Amino acid sequence: MNRFISICLSFIILFLLFGCQQQVSNDEREQKVKEPKSNKTQALDVREAVWNQLTEKEKEHIAGSWKDASVQKITLRESMGQIEDKTFVGREVYIVDYPSKDSPSLGGIGVYADIKSHRIIGFSYRE
Known part of the structure; x- marks a missing residue:
């Protein structure tokens, strides 16, 4: 028992x-x-999201595809390029840098995007 x-x-x-x-x-x-998605995953997503918003004419200057771009977070200043949405000045945004087919002295094609929506808010100056 x-x-x-x-x-x-x-x-x-x-x-x-x-x-x-x-x-x-x-x-x-x-x-x-x-x-939530890791920063690396979000960064990869923003490259493609920004690519999909570019015009065909803008894409003609890019060497490769969205996969060849690099991404960084920066604090946007008005002097950094052609900023279409000035409400983002002073805030943290992504800069997606696509390699260029143009002269190497011009540098890559930098596109500023909102961190949350990945919407294009401007373009960096090229030298």
Whole structure:
């Protein structure tokens, strides 16, 4: 009889432990779903989002595709280029830099984009 009770208690304990473990796994899965995108993932997304907003004429000057661009976060100043939306001056924005087919002395094609919406807000000066 003592052995029977021990076996039953062992099964109950195992059942409870398995149930708790399953709950932890579900909680971890929910956290993964709710996690925001990493900066690297967001940066990759902004390159393509900005590319899709460029005109065909603007794309003619770019060497390669959106995948060849680099991205940085900067604080936008009015003196940094042709800023279409001045409300972003003094705020942190992305600059997406596409390599250019034009003269290397001109540098790449820099496009400023809103961090949240990835909407183009201006273009950097080229030298």
